[in-house]
Amino acid sequence: MTPLLEVSDIQISYRPRRGLVSRLVRALRSDTTEPVPAVRDASFTINPGETVALVGESGSGKTTLARSIAGLIQPQRGTLRFEGADITRPVHRRPAELLRHIQYVFQNPASSLNPRRKVRYSLGRTLDVFFKLSGAERRDRMAELLASVHLDPGYIDRYPPQLSGGEAQRVAIAQALAAEPKLILCDEVLSALDVSVQDNILELLRELQASRDVAYLFIAHDLAVVRWLADRVVVLYHGRIVEQGTVEEIFTPPHHPYTALLLDSIPGKGEHHVSALAEDASTVGTAPDAGCAFEPRCQHRIAGVCEVDDPPRLHDSPTHDVLCHLSAEQRASLQITTAAAGASSEET
Amino acid sequence: MSTVAARDVAVDGVSSTNGGEPLVRVDDLTVDYRNDDQWVSVVKNVSFSIGRGETLGLAGESGCGKTTTALAMFGYNKPGSRVAGGRVSFDGRDLLGLSDRQMQPIRGARISLVPQNPASTLTPSMKVGRQVVETLEAHGVSSGSEAMERTVEIFGQVGLPEPAEIARRYPHQLSGGQQQRVVIAIAIVCRPDLIVLDEPTTALDVTTQARLLELLTQIKGDSGMSALYVSHNLGVLEQICDRVAVMYAGELIEIAPTAELFNQPRHPYTRGLIAAVPRVEAEHAGTEKLRGLLRRDDLPDGCGFAPRCPYSRPQCFTDPQRLDEIEPSHQVACWRAPDIEAEATP
Numbered sequence: 003m004t005p006l007l008e009v010s011d012i013q014i015s016y017r018p019r020r021g022l023v024s025r026l027v028r029a030l031r032s033d034t035t036e037p038v039p040a041v042r043d044a045s046f047t048i049n050p051g052e053t054v055a056l057v058g059e060s061g062s063g064k065t066t067l068a069r070s071i072a073g074l075i076q077p078q079r080g081t082l083r084f085e086g087a088d089i090t091r092p093v094h095r096r097p098a099e100l101l102r103h104i105q106y107v108f109q110n111p112a113s114s115l116n117p118r119r120k121v122r123y124s125l126g127r128t129l130d131v132f133f134k135l136s137g138a139e140r141r142d143r144m145a146e147l148l149a150s151v152h153l154d155p156g157y158i159d160r161y162p163p164q165l166s167g168g169e170a171q172r173v174a175i176a177q178a179l180a181a182e183p184k185l186i187l188c189d190e191v192l193s194a195l196d197v198s199v200q201d202n203i204l205e206l207l208r209e210l211q212a213s214r215d216v217a218y219l220f221i222a223h224d225l226a227v228v229r230w231l232a233d234r235v236v237v238l239y240h241g242r243i244v245e246q247g248t249v250e251e252i253f254t255p256p257h258h259p260y261t262a263l264l265l266d267s268i269p270g271k272g273e274h275h276v277s278a279l280a281e282d283a284s285t286v287g288t289a290p291d292a293g294c295a296f297e298p299r300c301q302h303r304i305a306g307v308c309e310v311d312d313p314p315r316l317h318d319s320p321t322h323d324v325l326c327h328l329s330a331e332q333r334a335s336l337q338i339t340t341a342a343a344g345a346s347s348e349e350t
Numbered sequence: 351m352s353t354v355a356a357r358d359v360a361v362d363g364v365s366s367t368n369g370g371e372p373l374v375r376v377d378d379l380t381v382d383y384r385n386d387d388q389w390v391s392v393v394k395n396v397s398f399s400i401g402r403g404e405t406l407g408l409a410g411e412s413g414c415g416k417t418t419t420a421l422a423m424f425g426y427n428k429p430g431s432r433v434a435g436g437r438v439s440f441d442g443r444d445l446l447g448l449s450d451r452q453m454q455p456i457r458g459a460r461i462s463l464v465p466q467n468p469a470s471t472l473t474p475s476m477k478v479g480r481q482v483v484e485t486l487e488a489h490g491v492s493s494g495s496e497a498m499e500r501t502v503e504i505f506g507q508v509g510l511p512e513p514a515e516i517a518r519r520y521p522h523q524l525s526g527g528q529q530q531r532v533v534i535a536i537a538i539v540c541r542p543d544l545i546v547l548d549e550p551t552t553a554l555d556v557t558t559q560a561r562l563l564e565l566l567t568q569i570k571g572d573s574g575m576s577a578l579y580v581s582h583n584l585g586v587l588e589q590i591c592d593r594v595a596v597m598y599a600g601e602l603i604e605i606a607p608t609a610e611l612f613n614q615p616r617h618p619y620t621r622g623l624i625a626a627v628p629r630v631e632a633e634h635a636g637t638e639k640l641r642g643l644l645r646r647d648d649l650p651d652g653c654g655f656a657p658r659c660p661y662s663r664p665q666c667f668t669d670p671q672r673l674d675e676i677e678p679s680h681q682v683a684c685w686r687a688p689d690i691e692a693e694a695t696p
Contacts, residue, residue: 269556
């Protein structure tokens with residue numbers, strides 16, 4: 003089967019500012035450092051109708067990667083293929099058919115919908131751009147789209163500021179669906195919403211996938227929300243894919259130490275036992291130049307190895323990759339020990 | 351943790367170790383917002399107390415009035431709103447009767463706030479260390495180099511790396527997690543009796559959130575300060591609170607010690623909120639999920655939650671519910687609570 007989307011060895015760096023002042027400041031500070039790539043050597047695939055979750059902290063490169071797939075950022079290296087065809091080019095040089103097939107839903111619905119235009123306008127615009135509908139056909143299509151995201155037809159005449167966060171996010175999803183895409187890039191679509199509303203939106207996304215066979219790239223910083231939605235999970239740390247596998251593989255030990263930290267950070271399960279030792283991003287500086295990027299925060303680091311050599315990509319299974327110096331056996335024994343320690347401390 | 355132990359910690363907000371009067375007592379608080387020419391109550395007859403050294407969680411969805419309730423601790427409210435009734439007493443004084451001038455020495459020194467978005471709280475054009483010094487000077491705690499020393503010390507306490515260096519930075523040079531640590535430092539630097547946290551981790555990564563919750567637990571343990579923690583995520587409250595109060599459509603609908611609330615939630619809405627917490631372990635049962643949204647414009651005369659409640663009966667739509675004690679220190683506003691227990695566990 004040809005994957006719907008194939009991301010191969012993508013590398014993206016943000017250019018340093020080229021303005022006179024910025025260059026002067028750099029010269030004065032004798033700052034000659036090359037920019038740290040926001041994404042490096044990223045490779046993964048999305049199959050038709052599949053949900054792949056892209057998980058990591060802010061600054062890990064999730065949104066950068068999604069934006070490159072949408073053609074909003076041009077990668078320095080690597081290729082993007084959609085249904086086998088090379089699409090590594092900016093959005094204005096992509097054919098309309100491709101634009102229709104890859105849609106984007108943003109984190110904050112309030113800022114992605116035009117506040118001065120009714121829902122009618124936002125939905126209609128997508129229909130006008132991709133399909134030449136008019137009259138009753140156009141009206142029916144809009145009503146159908148609203149119904150598919152469980153909103154009453156009356157919402158067509160509302161302005162975005164009159165919508166709650168959950169309602170606005172439903173409109174944004176309806177707008178993406180209007181294009182009848184094959185892939186929707188969902189960029190932290192839940193993080194601005196209440197947990198109870200998150201639950202509803204997750205349910206909606208699952209339902210739409212079942213009826214329309216659309217694939218999702220679902221970006222999140224919280225592993226718990228992807229547990230019951232994703233087929234596969236890609237974990238990103240400092241621009242590198244540190245682990246990827248099926249959802250079962252990701253949630254069953256042995257994990258990459260960073261995945262273990264993310265799992266342990268999920269609120270609502272009492273005592274945290276792993277993160278008590280691990281640092282969070284706000285208490286450590288930038289990633290080191292050499293060795294494993296996660297080493298300064300890793301509680302299982304091997305002195306003399308992890309800070310020196312780049313970690314190898316280990317294949318725990320044909321579908322499961324881990325970027326780590328520790329073998330699967332080593333990780334398994336370490337993570338079982340900490341889990342057991344945590345369990346016994348919870349009993350007291 | 352057993353429920354018995356939890357009950358020892360707090361019965362009706364009074365810490366058993368300190369005894370006596372709770373630090374905060376809110377009685378029948380009602381707050382109105384102006385909507386065109388009418389006043390609409392967004393907080394209705396809310397009563398609770400916070401014991402000394404206790405952390406109370408205030409849970410609910412957007413628009414339920416939890417932030418409005420929390421801000422009443424500062425004796426003021428937003429423009430276009432008014433306190434229509436009730437009392438908020440803090441250490442024996444009624445805060446709602448105080449003028450802005452009388453509130454000044456209390457705000458920031460005895461009661462402090464950690465808001466949701468740290469970036470909008472910090473002054474962008476002032477070095478963060480200076481912002482802490484300013485707080486110390488404004489309350490006459492210390493000044494000059496002594497205040498700066500204290501600032502560096504408090505930055506170290508909230509886990510900021512290289513505190514002296516961080517103090518010389520501007521807010522935009524810090525990450526979101528670091529900014530929130532600075533805001534927490536400002537909030538605790540005068541050693542207040544009460545800290546009000548309004549969704550302080552919502553804008554942050556889960557890893558940063560986990561560390562901040564640890565930090566807050568540690569601060570609480572070291573200082574014995576009381577806290578009011580507002581969140582839509584019961585999972586977060588479970589981790590840090592001694593007791594949790596749940597609000598719906600402006601009313602308090604359940605309040606109980608944390609362990610008891612999670613082991614035996616009595617109100618159908620609380621059950622739904624618990625089911626909504628994203629969890630890794632097992633997918634929650636479909637029947638408990640919350641349906642629909644809180645619609646302020648469409649509230650029945652009776653229980654506000656009735657339109658979304660899977661257990662509602664015709665009386666629920668007509669008869670208002672009040673908080674009733676069903677067990678010591680566990681109150682719930684639902685007349686069907688006893689039946690629901692039986693219906694939910696067949």
